[in-house]
Amino acid sequence: MKEFFRLLKREFKVFLGNSTLRTVFFLAPFVYATLLGLVYKSGKVENTPVLVVDKDNTPLSRQLTEMLEDNKSIKVIRFIQEPLSIKDEVIRYEAAAVVMIPSRFEADMLQKKYPELNVYINTGNVLTANFASKALQLTIGTFSAGASIKALQKMGMPATQAATQYEPFKANYITLFNTAGNYLIFMWPAMLAVVLQQIILLAMAVSFAAEFQGETFVKEYYKMRRWAFPTMLIKVIPIWIFSILIVLMYYFMHMIFKVPMPEGVFNFTILTAVFVGSVSFMGVFVSILVPDALKATQILMVIASPAFIISGYTWPLNAMPAAVQFIANIIPLTPFLKAFKILLIQKGSVELTFPYLKHLGILLLVYLILGWIALKIKLWLIFHYVKPVNAQDDTFEEIS
Template sequence: MKTFINLIKREFRLFWSNSVLRLLFIGAPLLYGILFGYVYKKGKVTDLNIIVVDEDNTPLSNRLIDMLNDTEVLNVITVKPQGSGLKKAMIAYDGQALVSIPDRFEADVLQNRSPEINVDINLANILTANYASRAIQVVLGTLNAGMEMEALKKKGTPEFAAIDKYEAFKTNYVRLYNRSSNYMSFLWPGMLATIVQQVLLLALALSFAQEYERSTFKTELLAQTRSPLQAILVKCIPYWLMIIPIWLFFLVLQHWFRVPLAPEQTATNLLLAALFVASASLLGILVSILIPNQLKATEILMVVATPSFVVSGFTWPLSQMPRWIAYIADVIPLTHFLQGYRILLTQQGTLADIQRPLLALAILTAVFGSCAYVALRIKIKRALKAN
């Protein structure tokens, strides 16, 4: 036990002596956690600039413009009398949509000629385009139905009959879980988990690789222990201890940014997080054992870590990806952690609901750990034989 503790102290000294690693492992989660939190703090998109071309300039067209401007999502940045120079205006005003009201719009409506309003959506950004499109549809649909009901009432149709004409049946929409469609609650927790995996992989990529490069694997590490299991634990435990305050800091940030929590699932969250940290750490250890070069080991794990969020199925469903990409995603710990975390945090699930992600993380932990043990055992035997 004394030897084990001395080796743990040695790992801490190696960590603190590397200023780049220290900044990466501690600074990156703290900095990015705060930075991304303030990026998505607003949670929803509002005041999207739209341009209106009003060739009619009548009370009805002005009413439509006021309705567009009264919505939380839209902001009528400018109204043009004609459709010239619209492409430059869309770029200059960062316009997300263009609403064109034709000439004689009010007159055609009053004479039942069914005029057409053209809406051009800027799809350069899919997120803002969807928000703008939905808001414009609601405004135009509301105005259209309201005018039809007013016309029927002027003809003597009772109000309830006019409403029934446009509501043959009623539809109730119930928003489950993330009711406000808050982007902060949806995206930010997943990005924090991605940061944790990235720093774990990059930090542990250096664990054995730096021993090989400095020639301390034989002279210092093997001089104190020849047990592969003990050596792996010695490399992992310091980072497992240091990740605890980072997770606690993320918990504080969740309170600060008012991201919903599930305190009744604390134990389940801890189990999920522990398996995630263990599997990611052992993946980094395995690569570090196999690749005796710090730069190459880091590059390999960067290849794994960089696309992990994209292929995890968190923002784009795995069912819509080719199967070979889904198979790759299954080997990355982040994929299963985000699946379980979404169920626990957003869908308010229980331990029984995340059995598959937990089992997948447990299998990855066992596979990476076993491979690392065998690889290190071979390395130790070769080193002792060479001596």
């Protein structure tokens, strides 16, 4: 135990003495949390440019344009005549959509000829396209309903009856979970989890690899050569402690950006603890296998970089190929984000997170066992052929 605490104290000094690790572990989470929070601060996309080409320029077409202008989600840029290249105008104004009001729009409506209104959606950016499409459908649908009801009223039909003629039944659309469609609540907390996984893996990548590469492992860990698991703990305990500080910082950032906390703080704490444990042991395993610190870092970053994309958080996991699903399911971020979404966005029962907590627990045990096996083999390979020259174990020589 004396040797264990000596090495643990040394590990803290090595960690804090590394300027790169200090910057990545303490500064990066704050910078990313602040930057991403400011990016998604508005929560919803507003004042998205939309081009309206009013070829009719009549009171009715202008009324439609005014209704579109009243929608805060979009910003109308009006044209009386169609530009020579509508695509160029879309690019120039970064417009999310184009509304084409045809000539004789008012006349055809009055004559019940049902004119066609063409709406072109710029899907170059799917997010803004979806927001613009939703806003246009709502406004144009409201205008269409009002015009139809008004036409029936002019024919002498009472307003209440005219409404039922246009809409024989009502459909109520009730949103569940994040009812305001706030993108800050949806994306920001998930990205913080991605950052946490990245920095843990980056720190663990050099934990063993740097010792092997710098040839300090033999000298410092000779007395621990028979104790693989305690040696692993020496490397991960500082990461666990510093991760607590990062999570607490995230908590205060939640209050600053007014993002609600997940339901059940105790259960969220357990979930986060298992997540940090599984990520750290995953990093330990790779760091032991790859004795070069740079290569270990590169391998773990290659694994972690696409983790959010393939996690199923923004794109359904079941829509991905089986091979991609397999890779996603061996990365701790995937089950963590699924459980995290239940607690934060869907406000579901804690019991619903148990399958994902079990998944994380299995990953933790698997990476712990793999790391332990890899380290036992590594310890045997390193210390089987060396012995201390003096009692202080300061120098070693190979056994012939």
